[in-house]
Amino acid sequence: MIGRAAHRTLIAALFLFLLAPVVLVIPMSFSADAFLIWPPSGFSLRWYAAMWRETKLIDAARNSFLLACLVCAVTLVIAMPAALVLARGRFRGREALVALLTAPLLLPTIVLALALLILFVGYGLIGSWPGLLLAHLLVALPYGIRVLMTAVSTLPPAVEEAASSLGAPPWRVFRRITLPLMLPGVTATAATGRDVPLRGKPDRPAGRRGVSAAGAADAQHRHRAGARGGARADAG
Amino acid sequence: MAGTALVLEGLTKRYGALAPAVDALSLTVQPGEFIGLLGPSGCGKTTTLRMIGGLIEASGGRVLVDGRDVTALPPHRRDMGIVFQNYALFPHMDVAGNVAFGLEMRGMKRGEIAAKVQAALDLVRLGHLAKRRPKELSGGQQQRVALARALVIEPSVLLLDEPLSNLDAKLREEMRAEIQDIQRRLGITTIFVTHDQAEALAMCDRIAVMAQGRIAQLGTPHDIYEHPASEFVADFVGRSNRIAGHAADGRITIGDLAIDAPAPVAPGPVTVMIRPHRIAFTAGGAGWNEVRGSVRRVTYVGDVLACEIAAGGAAFLVEQPTRPGAPPPETGTEVRIAWRVADTLVFPRESA
Numbered sequence: 001m002i003g004r005a006a007h008r009t010l011i012a013a014l015f016l017f018l019l020a021p022v023v024l025v026i027p028m029s030f031s032a033d034a035f036l037i038w039p040p041s042g043f044s045l046r047w048y049a050a051m052w053r054e055t056k057l058i059d060a061a062r063n064s065f066l067l068a069c070l071v072c073a074v075t076l077v078i079a080m081p082a083a084l085v086l087a088r089g090r091f092r093g094r095e096a097l098v099a100l101l102t103a104p105l106l107l108p109t110i111v112l113a114l115a116l117l118i119l120f121v122g123y124g125l126i127g128s129w130p131g132l133l134l135a136h137l138l139v140a141l142p143y144g145i146r147v148l149m150t151a152v153s154t155l156p157p158a159v160e161e162a163a164s165s166l167g168a169p170p171w172r173v174f175r176r177i178t179l180p181l182m183l184p185g186v187t188a189t190a191a192t193g194r195d196v197p198l199r200g201k202p203d204r205p206a207g208r209r210g211v212s213a214a215g216a217a218d219a220q221h222r223h224r225a226g227a228r229g230g231a232r233a234d235a236g
Numbered sequence: 237m238a239g240t241a242l243v244l245e246g247l248t249k250r251y252g253a254l255a256p257a258v259d260a261l262s263l264t265v266q267p268g269e270f271i272g273l274l275g276p277s278g279c280g281k282t283t284t285l286r287m288i289g290g291l292i293e294a295s296g297g298r299v300l301v302d303g304r305d306v307t308a309l310p311p312h313r314r315d316m317g318i319v320f321q322n323y324a325l326f327p328h329m330d331v332a333g334n335v336a337f338g339l340e341m342r343g344m345k346r347g348e349i350a351a352k353v354q355a356a357l358d359l360v361r362l363g364h365l366a367k368r369r370p371k372e373l374s375g376g377q378q379q380r381v382a383l384a385r386a387l388v389i390e391p392s393v394l395l396l397d398e399p400l401s402n403l404d405a406k407l408r409e410e411m412r413a414e415i416q417d418i419q420r421r422l423g424i425t426t427i428f429v430t431h432d433q434a435e436a437l438a439m440c441d442r443i444a445v446m447a448q449g450r451i452a453q454l455g456t457p458h459d460i461y462e463h464p465a466s467e468f469v470a471d472f473v474g475r476s477n478r479i480a481g482h483a484a485d486g487r488i489t490i491g492d493l494a495i496d497a498p499a500p501v502a503p504g505p506v507t508v509m510i511r512p513h514r515i516a517f518t519a520g521g522a523g524w525n526e527v528r529g530s531v532r533r534v535t536y537v538g539d540v541l542a543c544e545i546a547a548g549g550a551a552f553l554v555e556q557p558t559r560p561g562a563p564p565p566e567t568g569t570e571v572r573i574a575w576r577v578a579d580t581l582v583f584p585r586e587s588a
Contacts, residue, residue, distance in 0.1 A: 156322075156324065156327060157322060157324065158320045158322060158324035159324045159325075159326055159327075161291050161311070161318070161320070161324065162318065162320060162324040162325075162326075162382075162385075163326070163337065164291075164310070164311040164312045165289055165290075165291070165311045165312070165314075165316060165317065165318040165386075166312075166317075166337050166338035166341055166385065166386075166389060167312050167313075167315070167338055167341035167342055167389065168312055168337070168341045169310075169312050170310075170312075172341065173312075176337070177326060180328045181327070181328060
């Protein structure tokens with residue numbers, strides 16, 4: 001019992017340590033000060049008012065949110081069938097395909113970003129929604145496929161066969177058995193898919209989220225300007 | 237429910253260029269019959285069961301249910317109940333949900349489902365555990381849920397794939413009797429796959445002993461045990477002394493011994509097989525084979541006395557129930573052992 005209590009205390013401490021910076025942000029957002037000071041000298045809503053005046057920030061946040069939803073949905077739609085085939089199928093070149101599809105995980109983000117920049121410029125994709133979606137899928141999809149492949153391969157054996165022997169056609173087997181049992185993997189994938197646009201990179205510390213949103217807005221503006229500049233150069 | 241006739245016609249499964257896993261297997265199962273597919277691992281028994289259930293596609297041949305060809309039907313349209321070796325319960329549903337699944341797939345009304353689920357769970361004596369999750373049940377209870385789930389849809393055929401092999405010995409015997417009772421009561425045509433000969437002998441109306449994708453022998457447990465068709469069957473079902481001999485002039489010689497066979501044997505090398513418990517320490521007579529030998533080893537395990545007797549350059553294992561006042565023979569003593577000629581199984585030597 002003592003061992004279990006100690007274990008729980010340790011876990012609680014770890015959670016506290018990890019979540020403290022995030023939690024602290026909430027009271028600090030009500031600060032009345034002009035600078036970040038803890039404890040704040042008083043509380044007010046001035047920063048919330050300021051935020052709504054900052055249209056760049058709001059636009060960026062909205063774009064990030066839309067993008068997150070889109071990336072999440074597209075990732076699931078592509079990664080789910082891909083994972084089923086890759087985890088179950090027995091065909092020539094399967095291993096190579098898995099390696100290829102998960103290869104972007106191995107590259108440092110900066111390398112990916114540079115490659116995308118060079119590639120996208122040629123196609124006029126910089127700062128466009130299709131470009132953003134493609135770039136984010138490049139990071140979100142490998143995670144999705146990896147996680148879902150694990151989810152598929154850890155499904156208990158024969159449950160799908162049992163379901164079909166009980167009269168379930170394939171789509172109902174998927175809907176009632178496969179999908180619910182893969183749900184932890186699906187949730188993880190959805191979280192990653194959403195995370196990539198919001199945080200820039202899934203493994204980035206959570207504390208930098210706010211900075212990242214603002215950074216994304218700036219980056220988008222620069223991209224747009226760049227793209228327009230490019231177009232003008234072409235026209236000229 | 238009335239039993240259904242199941243017919244397999246030349247059922248075949250090939251994987252690439254390998255020897256077929258199931259090789260033109262034909263079998264006619266009577267309505268309500270309990271048939272065992274018995275054999276060592278890799279003999280094709282599970283592959284056969286999976287082809288019957290539609291879980292794998294047959295490379296050739298047909299599966300007929302009451303005369304209707306179901307070979308091309310997917311499993312969800314075959315109306316067969318399958319109990320898997322690992323039970324394959326749905327971990328995200330409770331016991332009642334597991335049992336209800338097949339009825340839901342049939343579009344049955346909610347109230348009707350509840351009644352049928354309760355009846356099926358009562359049948360396997362688990363009515364009180366309907367709200368439990370599979371992982372909260374013991375192995376035997378999970379097994380019974382799997383059985384209830386397969387039976388509640390009132391399938392035309394029940395397929396049992398080694399359903400007892402994950403249970404401990406005591407539970408296995410209980411479940412053996414329980415499955416047998418339920419099968420008799422419902423009169424449902426059943427195919428039972430097992431590698432355990434005792435299980436097959438105890439439960440089945442008829443047994444198909446399988447080897448290398450074919451049926452080596454089909455018969456009642458009594459037939460299979462008393463009149464095995466081949467050395468393989470005699471060896472796989474029950475235990476046997478296996479002694480090399482030579483047939484000539486209507487008798488069989490084993491070293492310097494000569495014994496009689498129950499039926500004429502073609503001259504040549506033979507394998508003689510005798511069940512250890514059919515040999516006794518007695519003098520023979522008409523219709524008996526008697527040999528003299530010396531006791532080489534004595535093993536006393538309480539209810540059974542096992543002695544190894546050396547005779548004619550061969551070793552005869554003799555097993556007899558122990559009796560009070562009959563002390564085990566001493567090692568090295570000379571004894572007479574005898575068995576009925578009818579208990580002498582003789583097969584031409586397979587790899588002469």
